Amino acid sequence: MGGRGSYAGGDSRQLTIEYLSTKAEVQAIIAESDELRATQTAAMSNAGSAEGIPLAMFQCACCEQYTLHPAIESEQCVVCGWVNDSFQNAHPDSLQGQNAITLNIARRQWNVR
DSSP, X not given: OOSOSSOOTTOOOOXXXXXXXXXXXXXXXXXXXXXXXXHHHHHHHHXXXXXXXXXXXXXXXXXXXXXXXXXXXXXXXXXXXXXXXXXXHHSTTOOOSSXXXXXXXXXXXXXXX
């Protein structure tokens, strides 16, 4: 009758505003991730020795993976999401920096995974 129940006749492909909003947010996150990945790839291919071999990667202070490019300041780790902030890396209990949580809390959360 009203078409608002769980079954709305032969075609139940009703879209809600919440669904469309969530879909748009997910697409924006994917686009941002693709853009970041392209920027990092370009930076890695432009830096390096004359032979085209990229420079050594730096280790992330949070997950300890070698994901940070030496030519990019304040780079976000693609593995754990930690923003490489020299102040927070030197002061692991500080909230003053680019990350919303302290490095020690981020490490604990990463190790729980």
